Amino acid sequence: MSDTDSFIDEVTEEVRRDRLFLMLKRWGWVGGAAVVLIVGGAAFREYSKAQDRAAAEALGDAITAALETEGGADQAAALAAVSADSSGGAAILKMLEAGALAEAGKTGEAVAQLEAVAINGELPLIYRHIASFKALTLQAGTLSLADRRLQYEALAQPGAPLALLASEQLALLDIEEGNSEAAIGRLRGIAADASVSPDLKDRATQVIVALGGSLEDAAAPEG
Structure with missing residues (x-):
């Protein structure tokens, strides 16, 4: 490489450095602001979490005191x-x-x-x-059986949070109406459900037996 080429390369590199310096001088605050925002955002989130925890603890303490x-x-x-x-x-x-x-x-x-x-x-x-x-x-003694059935059926829809508990209540309404066969079928469905709790399954099978059904039928899905 000639001395001329070397000189040109040095000058070019110096120009690049000068341009970079000018860009940093002009726009460097953007990066600084971004860092401040990131750090500030993280600090705010931690502060908010701490505030939420404190509020939840305060509410829990107040509820505990009231329940006493x-x-x-x-x-x-x-x-x-x-x-x-x-x-x-x-x-x-x-x-x-x-x-x-x-x-x-x-x-x-x-x-x-x-x-x-x-x-x-x-x-x-x-x-x-x-x-x-x-x-x-709470309204078992004041609402008609038909009204209770209608509302429990709304709560017993597949995927609803209390579907199985509502189905248990519907089975009890079946018994109240004297329809033991319908109650047993509904209780078998509860006992066979994969998400049933042990307590609810025990209650369902006990009622099935009391109504003349069998535990074997309750342990497996119908069909």
Whole structure:
């Protein structure tokens, strides 16, 4: 390589360095800002998580203290005084308050609390179905069998959170109507379901036997 070529290469490299320096001087703040945003975002997420944990712990402590109150009416009042920052926390409070009201004999108020949760479309389905289920159990002596069946059937749809528990209630309604065959068929379906809990399976098989069915039939799907 000639001295001229070498000189040209050096000059070219120097120009490149100068251009890079100018670009960094002009746009380097963008990279710095990006770093600040990334670090700041991570710090904010950690702060938010810590705040959420603190709020959840505070709510849990307040609920525990309220549940230690003696007497259903006083316990319901203590729970009503607790505030929750999230819709889920508020729903749990309402359901707990409903339980205390029911214990105090205030069934109508308890059902009203549960139905308020059940119709809240902003809540996850599991919250709404639990509230509906509890409201139905409290109205066993006041709602007609047809009304209870209609509402339990809505909760027993395949894939619903409380489908098997609702199916168990439908079987009990079958028994109430004197239709043991329908009840046994429904209970066999519950016992054979892959997601059935041990307690629910035990209850289903016990009722099947009490109705004259067999454990063998309950242990395997029909067909």
